[in-house]
Amino acid sequence: xxxxxxxMKVNGAEVEGxxxxxxxxxxxxxxxxxxxxxxxxxxxxHCGACTVDIDGMSVKSCTMFAIQANxxxxxxxxxxxxxxxxxSHLQEGFRQMHGLQCGYCTPGMIVRAHRLLQENPAPTEDExxxxxxxxxxxxxxxxxxxxxxxxxxAKAKGVEFKEAAE
Amino acid sequence: MIPGPFGYHRPASVGDAxxxxxxxxxxxxxxxxxxxxxxxxxLRLATPGHLVDLHGIAGLKGIHRDGNRIAIGAMTTQHELxxxxxxxxxxxxxxxxxALIADPQVRYRGTIGGNVANGDPGNDMPALMLTLxxxxxxxxxxxxxxxxxxxxxxxAYFTALEPGEILTSVTIPLPAAGHGYAYxxxxxxxxxxxxxxxxxxxxxxxxxxxxxxxxxxxxHETPLLAVDAANAVIGTSLDAASLKKAAAAAxxxxxxxxxxxxPVEYRKHVGGIMVTRALQRAAHRAK
Ligand SMILES: Cc1cc2nc3c(=O)[nH]c(=O)nc-3n(C[C@H](O)[C@H](O)[C@H](O)COP(=O)(O)OP(=O)(O)OC[C@H]3O[C@@H](n4cnc5c(N)ncnc54)[C@H](O)[C@@H]3O)c2cc1C
Ligand code: FES
Ligand code: FES
Numbered sequence: 421x422x423x424x425x426x427x428m429k430v431n432g433a434e435v436e437g438x439x440x441x442x443x444x445x446x447x448x449x450x451x452x453x454x455x456x457x458x459x460x461x462x463x464x465x466h467c468g469a470c471t472v473d474i475d476g477m478s479v480k481s482c483t484m485f486a487i488q489a490n491x492x493x494x495x496x497x498x499x500x501x502x503x504x505x506x507x508s509h510l511q512e513g514f515r516q517m518h519g520l521q522c523g524y525c526t527p528g529m530i531v532r533a534h535r536l537l538q539e540n541p542a543p544t545e546d547e548x549x550x551x552x553x554x555x556x557x558x559x560x561x562x563x564x565x566x567x568x569x570x571x572x573x574a575k576a577k578g579v580e581f582k583e584a585a586e
Numbered sequence: 587m588i589p590g591p592f593g594y595h596r597p598a599s600v601g602d603a604x605x606x607x608x609x610x611x612x613x614x615x616x617x618x619x620x621x622x623x624x625x626x627x628x629l630r631l632a633t634p635g636h637l638v639d640l641h642g643i644a645g646l647k648g649i650h651r652d653g654n655r656i657a658i659g660a661m662t663t664q665h666e667l668x669x670x671x672x673x674x675x676x677x678x679x680x681x682x683x684x685a686l687i688a689d690p691q692v693r694y695r696g697t698i699g700g701n702v703a704n705g706d707p708g709n710d711m712p713a714l715m716l717t718l719x720x721x722x723x724x725x726x727x728x729x730x731x732x733x734x735x736x737x738x739x740x741x742a743y744f745t746a747l748e749p750g751e752i753l754t755s756v757t758i759p760l761p762a763a764g765h766g767y768a769y770x771x772x773x774x775x776x777x778x779x780x781x782x783x784x785x786x787x788x789x790x791x792x793x794x795x796x797x798x799x800x801x802x803x804x805x806h807e808t809p810l811l812a813v814d815a816a817n818a819v820i821g822t823s824l825d826a827a828s829l830k831k832a833a834a835a836a837x838x839x840x841x842x843x844x845x846x847x848x849p850v851e852y853r854k855h856v857g858g859i860m861v862t863r864a865l866q867r868a869a870h871r872a873k
Contacts, residue, residue, distance in 0.1 A: 424594070441594035441637070442627075463587040465625050466777065468691060477665070477694040482587075483624050484695070487594050488639060532691070553776045554689025 426490040430455070431499030439486045445479075446470045448486035449496060457497035457527045461556070468555030471528035472496050478535045480554070497527035500534060509572035510534060518585040519568030521559035529555050533569045542573055589627035592634055596642040600725055600754055603638050607750040608727045610636045616752055617641075618661060618700035621692050622709075646699070646754060649673060654760045660699025660753050665690070667698065676760050677718070679767035679787060683710050686769065689777045702735070703753045705743040707843075708779035712739060713801035713809035714769065717785040720758045726751035739808035762789050762797070766872030770864040771803070772856050774847065780804040781847040782857035784812075784836070786864040788819075790872040795819045800832075800864070804847075805840040805857045812836040815861060824869050832865060833858035 423438040430453060437452045449455050449472065461469030463482050470482045473495040500508055510530050513519060520526045529552060536543065536551040543551060548569050549562070557565060564585050574581040593610075597603040607614050613635030617623060626632040640646055646661035649670050656676055658667075664684045667673050673680050687693060687701075687710055701711040702722065715722075715735035722733050727750050738746045747753065761767070771783035783803035789796045798820055800812040815836035822828035842853040 440591065442589045442591055444588070447588075463628065465621065465692065468689070471691060478691050479694060480691045483621060485594070485620075485624075488620075488641065536690075551690060554691040 424487055426487055428489050428491060429493045431495055437486075441485060441487050443486045444482055445472070445484045445486045445489050446481040449481060455496050455498050459524055459527055461524065466556065467525070467528075468532060469525055469528040471532045471555065473531055473535055476535070478532045495531065497531055500530055509575040510537070510568070513568035513571035513575070514565075516585070517564045517567040517571050519560065519565045525555060525557040529557065529565055533572070537569070537573055537576070541576060543569070545570070587628045589624070590630060590633040593636040594639065595636060596639045598642050600643060600645065600752060603640060603643060603752055604725060604727055604750065606638050607752070610638070612749060614638055618697040619663065619695040621688070621696040622700060622704050622706060640752070651676070656758045656760065658698055658756045658758070660703075660755055661697050664693035664696050664698070664701070668693065677758060679714060679718070679769055679785065682767070683714055683769040683771075683785070686710065686771045692777075698756055699753050702756060703745065703747060705739065705745045707742055707807050707809070708804045710769070710771065710780065710783060710803055713783065713803040714785050715756065715758070716809055716811045717787050717799045717801035718758050718761065719799070720756055722753050723755045723757065724751045725754050736811060742807040761787050764873035765789050766868035766870065768864040768867035768871070770860040770867070772860060782842070782853050782860050784857070784860035784864040786868040788865070788868050788872060790869060793823050794821055795824060795869065800836065800861060802836065802840065802857065805842045805853065810839055812839060812861065814838070819865060824865055829862050829865060833862050836861045
């Protein structure tokens, strides 16, 4: 199959590449763009490790063709820190609340939680759990991930999050 | 986990999509949200030679009220159904069911058209469409036609869609004011297809069921309308004996596959329980 030229914005930078129609977006991101923060866990649309933000939606990038992202605006985990390089509220939350152990699910969790907080800046615990239902973590038991997201929500409002990590 | 090679096409109108499907022939398939098709392609259970991506067709998106009917464009996503005030006020059962489909990421991409056109017995929207008396608009090389959801499903992955046809919208008559509704879905975990599910839309008058429709998901190779079960509760106050009769009538038409979700007897048994629970919850909500 002939390769096709695509352009898109990734973490604020215009990028381009040649892709076969069947190239999955996650492979384009990891192999062509060398942005290996986006992980492949299951490759079957179940685990959410490959989640990226596309035009304001959380998408499992193993279940979309790169060619379909032509012209879109994408943010990956590499684009989650503040512009000056300091950690975002969410990243800080994952660090302070021990929201990760092996870290494999973390890029997908943070990218997904970012969109969740954009849509619902003050989620309840149930809303957080439902909001990250498409992201599987094999290590933490989710408790501290939920706290990390609560930490970020509180921080964005300028409130101190009092609970401790478990 | 890499799909076979295919040619990619992104038409900007329904007319162009139909022309493409006609000229590319049987090798071509429409691509909607891709959340049923791409996983099948990765497993090489589907190897289409061409994909006609419907995302470039602006006219296929949106929710419109047209008199006492709601028309939903095929490319409207589950996420958009959940965000819609129109759906919240006129067809709340669609939101209850959409929230039980997969997870947020899948719902941003998965479309109502793909969900009802797919023909997978595990999809949740088809049984709702039967329950609500919906019709599908199909457009193809020989023009447009409307097919009732109740006439659309012929077998697992076999539908009334002819080669080259696209499902462009779903039209749903508004349920009666004050109707009660419920979608009860038993699943093994979040994001799973139904082990068994039942949809109920009913109206109550003077404490008795005045009208009722019941749909069943993943309990047969097609979605089912449980007509005898619905008739068993009309005129009753949903007392224990009538509920038992309805569950038994529904179980009588179920023929689920035995799979990882359980043996046939189990799935029929829990299917009956889903019917009972949905009836009770719908009656509770009716005004
Ligand atoms: C992890 C996971 C869990 C899921 N759980 C559930 C669940 O619990 N319940 C549920 O209902 N679904 C579930 N799904 C499926 C999901 O809802 C799909 O999005 C949906 O089945 C298909 O919609 P789509 O827009 O993605 O269609 P696609 O995958 O693009 O298409 C599906 C099929 O329909 C055809 N098609 C699509 N649109 C049209 C059209 N307009 N006209 C004609 N043909 C068309 C395609 O050619 C293809 O054959 C799950 C998916 C995943 C990945
Ligand atoms: S790698 Fe995409 S969902 Fe698991
Ligand atoms: S931290 Fe190991 S999978 Fe989540």
